[in-house]
Ligand SMILES: N[C@@H](CS(=O)O)C(=O)O
């Protein structure tokens with residue numbers, strides 16, 4: 001796998017180095033099912049399959065609210081959001097209008113839908129051999145589904161010790177919360193990859209790290225490359 005120097009990573013993010021005392025002293029809590037990965041085809045009846053972005057988006061608010069109201073951990077067996085993802089099978093025909101790539105960036109963040117208060121749905125387009133820095137997710141949960149190609153996820157505990165390194169193929173679903181720890185995500189292959197990310201609630205900035213030094217956090221602005229199919233930067 002080709003890993004580019006950090007200067008090539010997340011150009012969209014304006015960085016300020018800060019101390020992150022709130023992250024210190026927390027111990028990792030593994031709250032997800034082992035391997036935190038599942039496949040779309042598992043336990044889904046053909047009649048229940050959701051096959052369009054519109055239908056998927058229409059069901060997000062209810063699933064997000066239900067998960068929160070019932071205080072269900074993202075990725076748990078009864079997580080309504082994970083269930084919704086598992087029921088959903090999208091083809092490139094459904095998402096290609098959001099799939100903006102830019103060769104000068106490791107990846108682009110393309111907004112598909114948001115209600116600006118409970119969720120944001122993004123399509124991420126990854127150039128070959130590129131990755132994000134290690135980062136957190138200041139929200140209740142992040143759900144990630146691979147739509148095309150391969151996605152590598154390296155996970156860290158809340159002290160930035162590496163705890164897993166896995167590469168997922170099309171259809172795989174992964175979840176993370178700041179209780180689990182942090183991750184970096186990338187495309188380890190030599191062809192483009194596309195992933196679908198749901199954050200609930202939305203966030204504008206996150207912490208990222210150039211190295212595994214927990215003290216050297218950067219505040220990163222999360223900016224979109226396109227919104228609703230139209231380029232915005
Ligand atoms: N959480 C990252 C994408 S990924 O690397 O998980 C972002 O929103 O830009």
Ligand SMILES: [Fe+2]
Nearest residue numbers: 135142183185
């Ligand atoms: Fe992430």
